[in-house]
Amino acid sequence: MGDFLSSVLPPGLLDVLSALIPPVVVAFVFCYFILKVLRREMAPRRMDGSLVGKGAPVTSGAVGENTRAAGETGAANGTANVRSAEGEESGDR
Secondary structure: OHHHHHHHOOOOHHHHHHHHHHHHHHHHHHHHHHHHHHHHHOOOEOOOOOEOOOOOOOOOHHHHHHHHHOOOOOOOOOOOOOOOHHHHHHHHO
16 A cells, blocks of 8 residues: 555655654544533533533432422423523513
8 A cells, every 4th residue: 555655645745644644643632532521511510510411410309399399390301490591581571
């Protein structure tokens, strides 16, 4: 395969490409993991710090029963409903 590439590419370009491939791979892996960490850190969280989309909420039975008894409704899967302040103001009108 090296003979084919050397016959197709101009002289010296194969050396340049072989020198650039390792830094490009390292930069790609670095950026991938940095973006993965940033996305996880920017994910929406509940007031207790747990992720909104992960599993059931961590609450004791008494707190959950009190909120249901008071007539407050939550999402069907038990996760907290997250609304912005603007949404609450426009819903009250």
